[in-house]
Structures are given as C-alpha cells and as structure tokens.
Amino acid sequence: MMVNLNIYLMGACTWGQAAYAFVDYGNVYPRKYSLSGEVQVADLSYDNTTAITLSPENPVITLDYGTEVAGFPFFVVAEGASPAQIEAAYSEAYAYLADENADGPWTFSNGLANSWRVETFNITSGGHTESFFVQGGQRWQTIRLLTNHSLTFESVGFRATSEHKDLDEQPGRLKTNNDVYNKIFDLGGQVVQAACVDAGNAPSTxxxxxxxxxxxxxxxxxxxxxxxxxxxxxxxxxxxxxxxxxxxxxxxxxxxxxxxxxxxxxxxxxxxxxxxxxxxxxxxxxxxxxxxxxxxxxxxxxxxxxxxxxxxxxxxxxxxxxxxxxxxxxxxxxxxxxxxxxxxxxxxxxxxxxxxxxxxxxxxxxxxxxxxxxxxxxxxxxxxxxxxxxxxxxxxxxxxxxxxYAVAPLAHSVCLDGAKRDRLVWIGDFYHTVRVLAQSSARWDYILGSIDYAFGYQAKTGPFTGFVPISARLGTRPEYSDADPAGPGLVDYQDLFLASIGQYYRYTGDAKGLEPYWENIKSLLQTRLTYIDPASGLVAGSTAAPNPGSFLGPPNGTAVTGLMSFALQQIVPLALALQDTATATLANTTAHSLNDALNTKLWNPELGAYSLGLDSPGNFSLTGIAWSILSGAANVSQITSSLEQLESLRFGAGYKTISSDEETSEYQLAPNPSGFLLEALFLAQQSHGIDAAKAPIEHLLDGLWGSMVNDERYASGASWEYVKPDGRPGITAFTSLAHPWGAAPTYVLPEYLLGVTPVTAGYKRVVVQPAVGYLGLGKVDGKVPTPFGSLEVGWTVEGDKAKVVIVAPEGIEGEAKVPTGWKVDGKEEEGGVVVLGSGTTEIVLCTV
Missing domain, CATH: 2.60.120.200 (Jelly Rolls)
Structure with a gap:
C-alpha cells in the first residue's frame, strides 16, 4: 500500500483555474497571556473560552502562541461593547514586540500578506472582527486599547492559513535523551507548517x-x-x-x-x-x-x-x-x-x-x-x-x-523562503525545504506544487533558456514571466533546484509525478552545463553570463563546482527511471569530471583544504568543505585535513563562511550553508569513520542551532535565517525566524542518528546504519515517512551494551549495518550486517 505518500500526491496544478477553495485548518489560539499597562511576558494560561477585559488601567494584552503560527487575526468582542479602537502588533520574537513597528514592516515584496506588523482596528460593536490581511508568521501578539472605554474579548486568535499540528502527530519524528536536540529537530517540522501555503490560502491583497x-x-x-x-x-x-x-x-x-x-x-x-x-x-x-x-x-x-x-x-x-x-x-x-x-x-x-x-x-x-x-x-x-x-x-x-500587478490569489500549493518574509519561492532555499518535508510532514503536494510553480516561469528562449526564476513572486502568472525573468543572479540556485528535484525522487520514487517536467529539467541541466569553464573544467560563467553571481562561492571555485557535481548525481537515478540513459550518462560523467577538476585545480596541500577559487587560492570556505565532501570529490585524507582547517573558521555560535571574512559582532552566521556542512560532517563520520567530525557537529548543534531554542526572548519554535555570533537573530528584527533553509538538522539527524537511507528511490530498499551512542546520546527513537508507511528505528545504550529495534512496514526490504565500535552480541567480529524484512527486528549490540 502507498497510502501515506498518496494522501498528498496530487496532480500538477492547472494555471488556468480561476480560484481554489480555502483549506480550512481551523483556528489557532494563544497558549498564554498577560494583562498589564505595557508589554510583558505572558504567564497566565489561555484557552478559547478565556475572557479578557482591556481597560484604561490595564490597556495591553500580551499573547504567546507558543510557537510560530500563521493566519488571519481575529477578535471576538462581548456584545454591548462601546466603540473602541485597538492596535494589534505581531512579532516572531518577544524581544521586538514592544518596538514601534514590532518586527516589521516588510517592504521587499507584497507576498499576498500584510506588509505591516502593526495594524489598527475600529471596534464599533460586539461580535467577530477579522483582519483583511494574512499575517504570515508570528509567535507573539499584543492588543493595545487606544481609547477610554473598556473592551472585553471573548476570544482572540488566528484563522489558520496553514497546518498547526502537534509535531508528535507528524509522520516523521525524532526523540533523544537530549532535550535541546529534540527542540532543534522540531524546528523544521514547525517551520514548514508555517512557510508552506496551500492553493487558496493566500487571497489577493x-x-x-x-x-x-x-x-x-x-x-x-x-x-x-x-x-x-x-x-x-x-x-x-x-x-x-x-x-x-x-x-x-x-x-x-x-x-x-x-x-x-x-x-x-x-x-x-x-x-x-x-x-x-x-x-x-x-x-x-x-x-x-x-x-x-x-x-x-x-x-x-x-x-x-x-x-x-x-x-x-x-x-x-x-x-x-x-x-x-x-x-x-x-x-x-x-x-x-x-x-x-x-x-x-x-x-x-x-x-x-x-x-x-x-x-x-x-x-x-x-x-x-x-x-x-x-x-x-x-x-x-x-x-x-x-x-x-x-x-x-x-x-x-x-x-x-x-x-x-502580482496580487492574484495563490493557485498553487508552494513553500516560501520564510513565513513572514520574503514570502517568495526561492529555489535555492527549496533544497532544504524538500528534505525537511520528507522527514516531518511528508506533504509532497507542496513539493510538486513548488516545482510546477517554478517551471511555469522557465525561460523558453534567450541566453538563459532553461533557467527558472530564483525567487518567483506570489500573485503573478506565467504570461508575465518577462516582467521578472530568470537571469544571471545566483546561478548556483539553479543547481540547488535540480538537487531538490533529485531529492524528491530519492524519497518518493515518484518518477510518474516528475515525468511531465522531464523536458524542463533537461533544459535547465543542459544550460547549466554551459557554465563549465572549458579551460579549467570548473563551474564558472557562460557566453551569456561570463561573470554570474553565485550564493555559495565564486566562479571557478570549490563550492559551486562541488554543488553542480552533487546536483548532477541526484538527477541520474531519475533519468534512469525515465529511461533516458543518454542524460543519465551525461550527468554521471560530467559529475566525475567536475570532481576530477576539483582535485586537480583546487586542492591546496599547503593550505590543507580546497581553495576558495582559482582567484583566491589562499582562502577557503565552509561551503567548499561541505560540497567537496557531499560531492564525493574529497578522499579520507583530504576530509581529515579540511576538518582540521575548519577550526579556524569557528566564530561565536557557529562558523564564518570564508576564511578571510572579518570577525565582527554584526557578522551573520549562516544556517543555510551550515546545514550543508552539518550533513557533510555526519557523512564523514558515517562513511569514513572520521572522528574529527564530532566536535564541529556538536558546536553547530549546541551553538548555532542551540541559539534558536535556548533563549525565549528570540525563540519562535521555527528555524532562523541568520544568527549573530552571540546567538541573537542575525539581522535583528528583520531576520526571518521561520526560514526553512535553517532547518537542516530536521533531515540530517534522522538520516544519520537513526541511519535510515533509501538505497533505491522511494525506500523500496533501505540501509539502516544507526549512530549508536554517537554525540554521547543514550537513547534515540523516531519514525521516517516512506511510501509504504513510517519506518521506525530506536536504540538505547546501557553501559557496554545497546539495543536496536527496527520496525519496517510491509514492502520495504534491506539491511541493518552494525556501526563502527559495536558488534552483534555473541559475535566476534566488529560490525556486520543484519537482513531486514517487514515487521520488527531487534538487535543486541555490545562494544568491541
């Protein structure tokens, strides 16, 4: 049966349809409130029957929703109320709630949402009052009485525009005996609930x-x-x-x-x-x-x-x-x-x-x-x-x-770069989003909807044929593609988009769902291949764009070359599934050539790392280290050496991006590329047994991602866009505190701590290689969504023994690999393999 997958595997969206019905997710209410003369931490319990009276003596309600929520703000006022004016303010972080404009406004895009984080309401009578605008994401809200008459609210909340399930109810989950790591894993499940929006749930402004x-x-x-x-x-x-x-x-x-x-x-x-x-x-x-x-x-x-x-x-x-x-x-x-x-x-x-x-x-x-x-x-x-x-x-x-005017109602189910801002379909951010969804809600309709949306604006002619816009706006339609065309900006996002598509296929095996876009995919791939410099064999510019901009690193550089190699490798299984062996061969051989060029042109033995680029041989970067590992270009000695150099990038709560970056208190530590690094570190440990990966993994989890959950002044319950070295939001109130690109632990932790890896697309065959005892953990259990149902893995460590329990749904087969440092109880040899079938498999391990 493929029930769990197909719940949300809908057909591609049809641009011509005029309107989509609103998807009703009910109302979401605050969890706590306070009543005072000013903004203060909410400390009283709230439910949807709690009545609160504002008065000139206590004119401010502070409301805490506990985590990021999205929707239309509403107020239910008791009958018989005298006319009054109230000011509502919204913020993802408590720290900015009392600011004059809260944590807004957002002036970069319309986003089919309120541009302002403070709005005023004229209450003329009792009953239900609702804002015309969506508020895209917030944890905190205040309501301030502006006039002299008391006003009683029978209910306050949001008419939800997105899911707000308890995260333990999602198909994917992870629990450990480290509560900080549990909160970090939950960031992703929460952020995609807020930042992914159904067709029909973002009406015109x-x-x-x-x-x-x-x-x-x-x-x-x-x-x-x-x-x-x-x-x-x-x-x-x-x-x-x-x-x-x-x-x-x-x-x-x-x-x-x-x-x-x-x-x-x-x-x-x-x-x-x-x-x-x-x-x-x-x-x-x-x-x-x-x-x-x-x-x-x-x-x-x-x-x-x-x-x-x-x-x-x-x-x-x-x-x-x-x-x-x-x-x-x-x-x-x-x-x-x-x-x-x-x-x-x-x-x-x-x-x-x-x-x-x-x-x-x-x-x-x-x-x-x-x-x-x-x-x-x-x-x-x-x-x-x-x-x-x-x-x-x-x-x-x-x-x-x-x-x-790009204010038409949303006709696709899509995932945005951020819940409150920028509210654009950024195709580079989408890589993280696909993988977070795959390990949490398994809302595949959002992934297919976003793919369809991006390809709707694909350039059909001109120098950037095949490219899709890096940040498609909400509210527009393909007939206006030329108003915001794909071009030379952040061209490495095109590779991240290709990798996203490959990851969707890896998790679902849904070649049929991607087949309508195969020609689009090939057109994009073929154009990207023209960006390989024939002289260096590295990724650089093209005739159309000789000096393109990239997000992850310079042209003729390690990061962009490693990324393209990785993206091409992700496309190979899909090409084979669609019986396009020519494209599969082209992608595979090109990826190998790129890896060869990385090692020939950019490995710097004196530096002990891959150079940032041909024009900057003495510098290196976090992204270069990550993509040299993820692409498979780096061997064990190169990885070991690179991780030794990584320590010099350590700065505050995380790692700075480039070795030459100046260290300042306003530096923006970047969870997006740090997410690539986090997976590369886990991969180095799992595949190569490199113990040096452990310390930077712990620094990233405890520092960078720990910052997102450890301080209630800033915690939104969702992952952040940027982080300052001292752990505060990276661009203060402007920071998106519900940004899927910052949620890599939500997919990295289950893939490596639980160790569940699809060997064939759609989990038809799996390898389970749990990282038993890693990071000092004594207990880990979780569920991984698959097309056949959730695959459950749990392990506990007691002294020199451990127990691993794997519950595989019918239709999945594979093997469990005993991790390094352990052996099956009663066996003499370290490691080993246990055959998996449907049902429960228990393995008792002991240390070597």
Whole structure:
C-alpha cells in the first residue's frame, strides 16, 4: 500500500483555474497571556473560552502562541461593547514586540500578506472582527486599547492559513535523551507548517470593485506590463478616492517595490482617523516622497530621508481626485486635479544598483499601495510616453488586473523562503525545504506544487533558456514571466533546484509525478552545463553570463563546482527511471569530471583544504568543505585535513563562511550553508569513520542551532535565517525566524542518528546504519515517512551494551549495518550486517 505518500500526491496544478477553495485548518489560539499597562511576558494560561477585559488601567494584552503560527487575526468582542479602537502588533520574537513597528514592516515584496506588523482596528460593536490581511508568521501578539472605554474579548486568535499540528502527530519524528536536540529537530517540522501555503490560502491583497481597485495600506504592487515595456520619462495619470488616511503610488520602479514612492495624505477627519496615526511621519494634507523602498527604514532595506511637501488645500476623504506624475529631466512633477502641488528634484541614482534594478530614476514600471492603515480606491490608470502617445490604460476593475500587478490569489500549493518574509519561492532555499518535508510532514503536494510553480516561469528562449526564476513572486502568472525573468543572479540556485528535484525522487520514487517536467529539467541541466569553464573544467560563467553571481562561492571555485557535481548525481537515478540513459550518462560523467577538476585545480596541500577559487587560492570556505565532501570529490585524507582547517573558521555560535571574512559582532552566521556542512560532517563520520567530525557537529548543534531554542526572548519554535555570533537573530528584527533553509538538522539527524537511507528511490530498499551512542546520546527513537508507511528505528545504550529495534512496514526490504565500535552480541567480529524484512527486528549490540 502507498497510502501515506498518496494522501498528498496530487496532480500538477492547472494555471488556468480561476480560484481554489480555502483549506480550512481551523483556528489557532494563544497558549498564554498577560494583562498589564505595557508589554510583558505572558504567564497566565489561555484557552478559547478565556475572557479578557482591556481597560484604561490595564490597556495591553500580551499573547504567546507558543510557537510560530500563521493566519488571519481575529477578535471576538462581548456584545454591548462601546466603540473602541485597538492596535494589534505581531512579532516572531518577544524581544521586538514592544518596538514601534514590532518586527516589521516588510517592504521587499507584497507576498499576498500584510506588509505591516502593526495594524489598527475600529471596534464599533460586539461580535467577530477579522483582519483583511494574512499575517504570515508570528509567535507573539499584543492588543493595545487606544481609547477610554473598556473592551472585553471573548476570544482572540488566528484563522489558520496553514497546518498547526502537534509535531508528535507528524509522520516523521525524532526523540533523544537530549532535550535541546529534540527542540532543534522540531524546528523544521514547525517551520514548514508555517512557510508552506496551500492553493487558496493566500487571497489577493487587493479588492476589485465597480469603482476600481480597493487598496488597503501595503507594499506597492507594480505593473508587470510596465516592467516589460520599461518606459522612460513617462507621465502616469490615475483617479483615486481616499477612503481613510491616504493613497500611495510609485514610478520609475523595478518590479520589486524600489523606486520613487509618493504618499498623499488626507485632512484626517476626526470621525474616520485612528487616534494612533503618526502625524509626524505622515502629516495631514501632505505629499510625502521617498526615493527608496518605503517611508520607513528597515535594516537591510535602507531608505533615504523622506521629503515633505505640505499642501495649501484640504484633501478630503471619499472624494475623487485626478493625480498626474510626470517624469522630467530634472525630477517629478505632481499635479492634483490639474493644479501643480509639488516638484520633486530627481534623486541620485541607486548606488550601487541591485541586480534586479537599474540605477535609472527615469525608467521602470509603476505601482500602487498606500501607507500603514490607509485605504484608497485607484482607477482609470493611463501612461503617456514622452512624445505624449498613450502607451497604457487600465481602469483597474477587471479580474486580469490582479495577475498583472502580482496580487492574484495563490493557485498553487508552494513553500516560501520564510513565513513572514520574503514570502517568495526561492529555489535555492527549496533544497532544504524538500528534505525537511520528507522527514516531518511528508506533504509532497507542496513539493510538486513548488516545482510546477517554478517551471511555469522557465525561460523558453534567450541566453538563459532553461533557467527558472530564483525567487518567483506570489500573485503573478506565467504570461508575465518577462516582467521578472530568470537571469544571471545566483546561478548556483539553479543547481540547488535540480538537487531538490533529485531529492524528491530519492524519497518518493515518484518518477510518474516528475515525468511531465522531464523536458524542463533537461533544459535547465543542459544550460547549466554551459557554465563549465572549458579551460579549467570548473563551474564558472557562460557566453551569456561570463561573470554570474553565485550564493555559495565564486566562479571557478570549490563550492559551486562541488554543488553542480552533487546536483548532477541526484538527477541520474531519475533519468534512469525515465529511461533516458543518454542524460543519465551525461550527468554521471560530467559529475566525475567536475570532481576530477576539483582535485586537480583546487586542492591546496599547503593550505590543507580546497581553495576558495582559482582567484583566491589562499582562502577557503565552509561551503567548499561541505560540497567537496557531499560531492564525493574529497578522499579520507583530504576530509581529515579540511576538518582540521575548519577550526579556524569557528566564530561565536557557529562558523564564518570564508576564511578571510572579518570577525565582527554584526557578522551573520549562516544556517543555510551550515546545514550543508552539518550533513557533510555526519557523512564523514558515517562513511569514513572520521572522528574529527564530532566536535564541529556538536558546536553547530549546541551553538548555532542551540541559539534558536535556548533563549525565549528570540525563540519562535521555527528555524532562523541568520544568527549573530552571540546567538541573537542575525539581522535583528528583520531576520526571518521561520526560514526553512535553517532547518537542516530536521533531515540530517534522522538520516544519520537513526541511519535510515533509501538505497533505491522511494525506500523500496533501505540501509539502516544507526549512530549508536554517537554525540554521547543514550537513547534515540523516531519514525521516517516512506511510501509504504513510517519506518521506525530506536536504540538505547546501557553501559557496554545497546539495543536496536527496527520496525519496517510491509514492502520495504534491506539491511541493518552494525556501526563502527559495536558488534552483534555473541559475535566476534566488529560490525556486520543484519537482513531486514517487514515487521520488527531487534538487535543486541555490545562494544568491541
């Protein structure tokens, strides 16, 4: 039977379907709360019947959900309540909850979610109130009473947009006698519940009405048509009606919300204005301009100072205005109902320009989206070229508008890079996500949905034919692929995507599910092979992209070459299953050639490690060590030597990435590449018996990943994006604390501590080689999801004896390997093999 696998093995998504029903995961409620005059740690038990009254004396509720959750915030207010205003704030970490903007906002992408982590509600009567927007991920929430009337909540929580199962109920689990390691394993199961989203569970952030697009305050959404046209020196015109607070728009923008941003505020009528409106940041009757991401600076998305243009008129709400923004040679001219209200001098060019945007302040697309808590209607958009020719019109009333502006409802079940941000389908992060899912929830529909989503935007022509976008946006559709095309940025992510597909096949044996994408896979593979430098035999650039960017290391380098070798090896079994022996042979021989080139060109005996790259022979990297091992290029002596050098990368809670990196208190330790290293270390011990792997494994688990679970000020229950050397989140409040790329232990620990490895795809044949007693552990047990049901392994150590129990479901066969240092009780020889069949196998071991 293949019940467990096929629960979630659905057919590939159909782009043409208009809508998907919301998948109801019920409500999720806080576990604890506190009631006080300020934010404080929640210490009182809460359930969905707990009534809490806010009053001027105790105006703040602090809510702790215990772990990362996602959904639509809601409040149930007791009947008979007097009108009141409340401010809700959300944060993954408690440490940032009291900040003015909590741990937000998120201005890099729209993400089909709330861009803000603070929102205000006007409660006019008792009953159910729900936010229009999804909050993508948080553990903590506050509710602050802003007005003078007491308010009683009968219930507070989130209408969940994703699973929130108890992790012990998932098909994959792991328990040891080390509670820290148990919490670390659980990070992955939790993070994929929050960061993976079902089709239908991320609705549009715009509403289309008979008057136009009804747009609540959010990161601006840009026109894909405008990005493809990429006009310069144009004039944007549109009609707008401010429903509350103000209206916002952007010109000369990248497809991302980066370019001159304009916010026009209303006269703030008392009866329709929130009492917490920041009249210093967004004063009434004012045009506010920023040349960067948003009006607020947010960590790595730095913005220049705002410019303010007070108006000598009163901007009324619920009244239509016609706005014209003309891009001139020396700036931007803005008029309101035919009257010039401001001329904004041309800001300096973006410096340095980011890889998805030019430095120009004259050209680019346009977009719409107001500031926090604002609402406006936008309609009748037109764009005129510099010669006055009308090149674009749209009344913003028809359904096609949503896809054009990348705010269409989600039509695929996909996994995102982060629950709260960036909320993009990053194909490099996906490698970790596939493997975490395989060892936790076994939600294969998310994997196939993400693969289908990425290939929907695959480049069909041009210099990057076969490439898929490295970070496909939510809300768009394939007809707008050219607005955000695949290109030369982070090209090693293409290899990680190929490896992800190979890993999915390894875990499931689902060649049938991947067969519709085989030509897509081959096209990507063939293009990537053109990036092998014929002179060095290493991975570098191509004719189309002679100097591409990579995430894991430089061109002609160890990391990118080892990664491509590994990815090609992962594709070979799938190619054979699909009877494409030519592709299998090509991938296999190329992988071997890459490994040969690594050893010939980059192994540096004087350094005692593989060089970072041909242009940096005296440096080495964490990623180079990891991929030289995982690719199979490094032999025992090279691995041993490399691990000796690894100690020099040790820094704070983890390891810095490159030997030449400066050590500072703000350095970002990287769980993503550290995850590759963690597996390489376990592999070095399991396959080669290299004892030197133990110390760095313990340092990574106890330090880097221990940081994610040991401090309640920052712990979200999910894995992090980056970590500072002292163990705090790597980019403070901006850090995604629900990032699957940081969850490698969730798949590494069961594969090596339990030792369950599929020899043939889909676990038809397995090897179980448990790491009995490793890392000082005395007890480990767990379950590994397979297409035949969960395979259970457990072992305990008492003195010089150990007991291993393996329970294999029907349909699985293989063998158990006795680990180094142990022998089967009653045998003379160390090691040995025990044949496995369905049912229970018990093995008693004793030390050698």
């Amino acid at each position: 715009w509403e289309l009405t008979d008057e136009g697009a009804y747009i609540r305050g959010q990161t601006t959404a840009q026109s894909s048509i405008g990005r493809v046209m990429n006009p310069a020196n144009y004039t944007l015109e549109f009609d707008t009606k401010i429903v509350r607070g103000g209206t916002g728009w952007r010109v000369a923008s990248a497809i991302q919300p980066l370019g001159p941003y304009f916010v026009l505020t209303s006269n703030y009528p008392e009866q329709n204005t929130f009492v917490n409106t920041n009249r210093t940041l967004v004063p009434p009757n004012t045009l506010i301009v920023n040349a960067g991401w948003n009006l607020l600076n947010q960590s790595t998305l730095t913005t220049p100072a705002n410019e303010y243009y007070p108006l000598n008129i009163s901007v009324e709400e619920n009244k239509w205005y016609h706005i014209v923004t003309a891009i001139k040679e020396d700036g931007y001219s803005i008029s309101l109902n035919g009257e010039n209200i401001a001329f904004v001098p041309l800001p300096p060019p973006l410096s340095p320009p980011v890889f998805f945007s030019t430095a120009s302040r004259y050209e680019g697309t346009w977009g719409f989206g107001g500031f926090q808590d604002q609402i406006s209607i936008v309609a009748n958009v037109s764009v005129a070229a510099s010669n006055k020719t009308i090149i674009y019109t749209n009344d913003l009333k028809s359904p096609g508008v949503l896809a054009e």
